Amino acid sequence: MHDLARAxxxxxxxxxxxxxxxxxxxAEIPVSPLYGQVGPKAVPYGVAxxxxxLGAGLVVQALRGGWSHTLEEVQDAAPTNWRxxxxLGAGLxxxxxxxxPQGFCLAASVQFVLVAAAFGSSxxxxxxxxxxxxxxxxxxxxxxxxxxxxxxxxxEGSILRLLGQELP
Amino acid sequence: xxxxxxLALGFGHALTLSNLGWALLGCFxxxxxxxxxxxxxxxxxxxxxxxxxxxxxxxxxxxxxxIFYGAMYGGSTTSILLNTPGESGSIITALEGAKMxxxxxxxxxxxxxxxxxxxAGTIGTLGISFLGPVVVEFALxxxxxxxxxxxxxxxxxVSAVLGGSALRGxxxxxxxxxxxxxxxxxxxxxxxxxxxxxxxxxxxxVVLVAVALFAVGETLFLAWRHNNQKAEVRPxxxxxxxxxxxKRSWKPWLRGSFLGFPFGVMPAGxxxxxxxxxxxxxxxxxxxxxxxxxxxxxxxxxxxGPEAANNAAAAGILVPMLTLGLPTSATAAIMxxxxxxxxxxxxxxxxxxxxxxxxxLIASLYVANIMLVVLNLPLVGxxxxxxxxxxxxxxxxxxxxxxxxxxxxxxxxxxLVLLYGIGVVAMFMRRFDFPTxxxxxxxxxxxxxxxxxxxxxxxxxxxxxxFVTRPGSAALLVVALLALVGPRVWGAVRRG
Numbered sequence: 282m283h284d285l286a287r288a289x290x291x292x293x294x295x296x297x298x299x300x301x302x303x304x305x306x307x308a309e310i311p312v313s314p315l316y317g318q319v320g321p322k323a324v325p326y327g328v329a330x331x332x333x334x335l336g337a338g339l340v341v342q343a344l345r346g347g348w349s350h351t352l353e354e355v356q357d358a359a360p361t362n363w364r365x366x367x368x369l370g371a372g373l374x375x376x377x378x379x380x381x382p383q384g385f386c387l388a389a390s391v392q393f394v395l396v397a398a399a400f401g402s403s404x405x406x407x408x409x410x411x412x413x414x415x416x417x418x419x420x421x422x423x424x425x426x427x428x429x430x431x432x433x434x435x436x437e438g439s440i441l442r443l444l445g446q447e448l449p
Numbered sequence: 450x451x452x453x454x455x456l457a458l459g460f461g462h463a464l465t466l467s468n469l470g471w472a473l474l475g476c477f478x479x480x481x482x483x484x485x486x487x488x489x490x491x492x493x494x495x496x497x498x499x500x501x502x503x504x505x506x507x508x509x510x511x512x513x514x515x516i517f518y519g520a521m522y523g524g525s526t527t528s529i530l531l532n533t534p535g536e537s538g539s540i541i542t543a544l545e546g547a548k549m550x551x552x553x554x555x556x557x558x559x560x561x562x563x564x565x566x567x568x569a570g571t572i573g574t575l576g577i578s579f580l581g582p583v584v585v586e587f588a589l590x591x592x593x594x595x596x597x598x599x600x601x602x603x604x605x606x607v608s609a610v611l612g613g614s615a616l617r618g619x620x621x622x623x624x625x626x627x628x629x630x631x632x633x634x635x636x637x638x639x640x641x642x643x644x645x646x647x648x649x650x651x652x653x654x655v656v657l658v659a660v661a662l663f664a665v666g667e668t669l670f671l672a673w674r675h676n677n678q679k680a681e682v683r684p685x686x687x688x689x690x691x692x693x694x695x696k697r698s699w700k701p702w703l704r705g706s707f708l709g710f711p712f713g714v715m716p717a718g719x720x721x722x723x724x725x726x727x728x729x730x731x732x733x734x735x736x737x738x739x740x741x742x743x744x745x746x747x748x749x750x751x752x753x754g755p756e757a758a759n760n761a762a763a764a765g766i767l768v769p770m771l772t773l774g775l776p777t778s779a780t781a782a783i784m785x786x787x788x789x790x791x792x793x794x795x796x797x798x799x800x801x802x803x804x805x806x807x808x809x810l811i812a813s814l815y816v817a818n819i820m821l822v823v824l825n826l827p828l829v830g831x832x833x834x835x836x837x838x839x840x841x842x843x844x845x846x847x848x849x850x851x852x853x854x855x856x857x858x859x860x861x862x863x864x865l866v867l868l869y870g871i872g873v874v875a876m877f878m879r880r881f882d883f884p885t886x887x888x889x890x891x892x893x894x895x896x897x898x899x900x901x902x903x904x905x906x907x908x909x910x911x912x913x914x915x916f917v918t919r920p921g922s923a924a925l926l927v928v929a930l931l932a933l934v935g936p937r938v939w940g941a942v943r944r945g
Contacts, residue, residue, distance in 0.1 A: 292881050296620055303627055306642045310634075319906045321634035324899045325641055328630060332623040338616050348614065352882050358674050365672040376852055377865050389852050393845040396668070401677045402841035415846060419853055427499045429857035 285355065289347030293339030300333025368399035384434005386416040450804055452579045459808030462507065463816055471508045472813050475515020476820045482516070483523020484832045486533050487667055488847055490520035491779040491889065494787070495659035496854040501790045507806050509791075511813040513784050514767075518570060518814065520780075521763045522821045525562035525756050526832050529555055530683045538720030538759040541728045545743065545751030550683040552746045559829050560688045561698045561749050562756040567822040569706040569757035573764025574814040576710050577771070581800065581811070584772040588797035594905035594915050598925035600898040603716040603775050605929045608887040615933065617883045624874075625891025628653045635896075636903060648863050655786045657855050658892060659779070661868050662885045664851040666875020668844050673876065682836045685829055697739065698753040701731050705757030712758075713765020716777055719886075720762040727758035764814070771799060771807060775894070779886040782893040 307325035342348060349355050372395030379388035393412035394405055402408055413436075420437055423429040433441055450458075462468060482493045494513050501509050524539035529546035542562065549558040591599065608618035631642045632652030643649040690698070705727045712723040731754040732743050742748035769775040774795035776782035788795045793803060800807050825832070855868045878885060909915035917923045 289881070292877065299624070299627075303642065306644065310641050311639050319903045319911070321637045321639045321641060324902070325630050328623060328626045328895075332620070332627060335616060335620045335623055339620065342616065348617075349881065352613075354882075355880070359676040361673060362675045365675045366669075369669065369672045372848070373869050377862055377869070380852070380856060380865065381862055385853060385856060389849045392852065393849055396845040396848050397841035399672050400675060400841035400844055402839070402845075408842070408845070411842065412845070412849075416849055419849055423499070423853050423857055426503075427497070427857075428503045429499045429853075430860070431853065431857050432860055 283347070283350065285349040286343055286347035289343035289349050290340060293336055293341075293343045295336075296339055297333055297336030300329055300331075300336050303329030303332055365399040365401075368395050372396045372399065380434075384437055385420055385431055386413065386434060386436040388434075389416045389419075450582070450800075450808075452582055455582070455804065455808040456578055456812060458805060459810070459812030460815075462805060462809035463511070463812035468508065468511055468809065468813060469816065471511040472515045472817050473820055475512040476519045476817050476824055477515075478512075479516035479519020479521075480523040480526075480821065480824055480832060481519075481835060483520035484526050484835050485523075485838070485843065486527055486531065487664075487671070487844065489524075489663060489780075490517050491659055491783050492663040493520075494780060494783045495656045495663075496850055498656055498783070498787055498790065499857065501787055506791045506793065506803075507809050509787065510784070510806070510810050511817075513787060514810060514814055515817045515820075517763065517767075517780055517784070518760075518817050519821055519824075521570075521760050522563060522566050522825050523832065524759075525566070525752075526559060526825070526829065527836065529558045529562065529752070530685070530833055531680050531836055533680060538724055538763065539756075540721065541724040541755040542752055542759070544728065545747045545749075547683075548745070548747030549749065549752065550747075553686060554747065554749075555683050556686040556688040557690045557694050557749060558747070558752050559685065560690045560826065561694065561702075561753045563822055563825040563829075564690075565698065565702040565705065565753045565757040566760040566825075567818055568702040569709060569760035570764055570818040570821070571815065572703075572706040573710050573713070573761040574811065574818065576714070576761075577764060577767055577814070578811055580714065580768055581772050581807075584768060585797045585800045588773050591797075591921065592905065592919070593901045593908065594919050595921040595925065597898055597901040597905055598916060598922040598929070599716070599773065599775065600894055600901065602925050602929040602932070603769075603777060603894065604887075604891065604898075605933050606716050607719070607777055607890050608884070609933050610936070613882050613884075615937075617881070618887055621878065621883045621885065622887040622891040625888035626895040628658060628888070629892040629895035630899075635900070648861065653867070653892070654855075654858050654864070655783065655889070655893060656858060657864055657868055658871060659783055659889060660851045660854050661871035662875045662878075662888060663779075664847050665868060665872025666879060666885070668848060669872055669876035670879040671844065673880070679840075682833065685833050688826060688829060694749055697736075697749050700734075701727070701750045701754035702757045704730060704734075705754040705759075706761040709758035709761030709763075710765040713762035713777075714768045715765075716769060716775060719778060720759045723758040723762045724755040727754040730754065767814075771795065771810075772797060774799070774897070776890055779889040782886075782889045786893050 307322055307329045310322050312320050372392040376388045376392040379391060390412035394408045397408045424431055479490060482488045493516055525542050527533055528539040528543035529550050532543055532547035546558045604622055608622035609615035631649055633650055634641050640650055708727050709723040728751055731750040735750050739748055743751060766778050766781050769777055770781045776785045785795055855864050858864055905915055
């Protein structure tokens with residue numbers, strides 16, 4: 282079996298598994314005895330069954346040779362860039378880890394530097410400076426103009442104090 | 450209310466200073482995100498959804514529609530100067546437009562795209578003004594059963610008719626429907642598909658899914674295949690069109706407009722098909738002395754026609770959105786969720802209960818079109834400069850916006866984890882050619898379809914036959930079935 286078809290088979294398997302997972306969750310929905318006509322379970326069962334069927338269809342298609350080999354973009358794709366993916370992944374993880382304790386600006390700035398590095402930027406210092414300015418501008422824009430409630434972290438808090446404002 | 454009364458009312462409201470300001474801001478933002486590769490109107494409107502808590506509905510929708518129209522204008526700039534389509538409707542424009550740019554004719558290509566967009570946008574908006582009330586008359590006669598069947602038709606056309614494969618399109622749709630099911634069932638109060646996680650009781654947030662699909666997934670996919678190649682931005686040069694350029698453009702503009710608008714109006718919305726058809730039509734109809742320019746030095750007809758078709762189709766998409774509450778593109782689906790966040794039910798009642806809002810919105814579309822042609826012709830150099838933002842900082846910046854848009858929903862790290870999880874799924878969807886728009890449409894339209902279905906079944910006292918015994922509903926289901934199996938049967942017959 283061709284490599285591309287094997288990748289397609291995995292996708293079909295994933296969709297099939299998702300359908301199975303959905304069927305299990307549909308079965309778990311408690312049914313209220315008060316509701317006679319169409320309960321809360323009918324549509325979830327239907328959607329889950331359709332998803333499982335589509336997954337089975339994709340599996341069959343993959344076994345017959347798959348569809349990836351027909352995609353132009355896949356044929357002339359560059360090889361997987363592991364360095365970029367690892368740096369980008371590190372950026373996302375750093376963001377998740379830091380955003381709670383350190384606040385949005387610092388977490389998103391670390392993410393910015395790592396993502397820019399993933400896409401081939403080599404000037405980390407300049408990226409960091411750019412990131413701090415951008416994240417602060419975005420934070421103030423969203424909090425002040427859009428009224429989004431995002432707690433002030435270390436950096437946001439100290440700047441608010443400098444401006445003599447109360448922490449939101 | 451007749452279209453004329455409506456327009457008079459609408460222009461009265463639209464020409465106030467604050468509404469003009471919203472339109473200008475929307476046009477500006479929309480052009481910018483249309484120009485930037487990697488972000489589009491759906492993502493931008495999703496990120497700006499919190500504005501619905503701050504600003505009254507009219508202002509917010511004028512802003513959103515400005516972004517929607519503006520992105521169509523901006524997309525052509527990227528296609529022509531960078532040969533990288535900014536959004537799906539501009540793919541065809543890149544064919545001839547980029548070739549014209551390579552031969553030093555970027556200016557006229559940009560000009561014919563902008564003026565063609567203006568012509569088509571105006572024709573499309575006229576279409577909305579006069580067709581909208583007619584569709585509403587018809588829609589008011591629909592009961593829940595017909596509504597449900599109409600939504601089924603919409604599901605089939607957006608996922609199975611467009612795109613590479615019905616199987617993959619329907620899988621995307623089912624994934625979206627599944628996401629829409631997560632949370633408390635509105636009619637019985639039971640938790641569904643939550644895996645017992647309390648954070649999922651409120652459902653999966655639309656903004657989160659849109660950001661995951663359009664920002665995180667796209668960035669991950671680009672990093673996966675990244676090879677440090679820099680795309681070259683072509684210089685704009687003079688944007689003056691010669692007399693010959695005008696002569697060759699005006700017919701394609703009109704043909705593109707009249708081709709694109711009906712495609713947008715039909716539930717089979719989407720801008721890929723009409724732009725493609727317009728391209729082939731212009732290629733066939735071109736004067737023999739210019740035929741050789743197609744595919745070689747770039748023919749201006751091949752930019753003018755598809756660009757007009759693109760904008761007219763985009764305008765057409767607003768007809769089912771405003772009159773029936775049916776979104777047929779990802780952007781329209783996000784706008785629909787904005788209506789919901791105001792507690793406004795889009796659908797036929799919208800024209801009656803919110804007539805001032807609807808007509809102000811439509812009037813603003815005329816205004817936005819004029820603003821956009823002004824913003825895009827003299828200022829095209831500014832937009833070309835935006836294209837020079839280097840890729841590393843551009844994508845890093847997009848993820849900053851993705852983070853704040855998602856984290857701002859409820860300051861929850863779980864949301865971010867979910868964002869990245871769906872983002873990884875979206876990356877693989879991109880690689881394996883699964884369309885993303887049906888996910889958003891399924892997620893937003895799915896709960897509405899379920900509600901209509903359960904209402905219809907309550908009326909029929911549980912008799913599922915109601916969907917096939919009511920003639921309107923049965924007819925819609927037959928059309929949906931034909932759209933699903935018709936192309937395959939036709940293909941099998943032709944192959945014999």
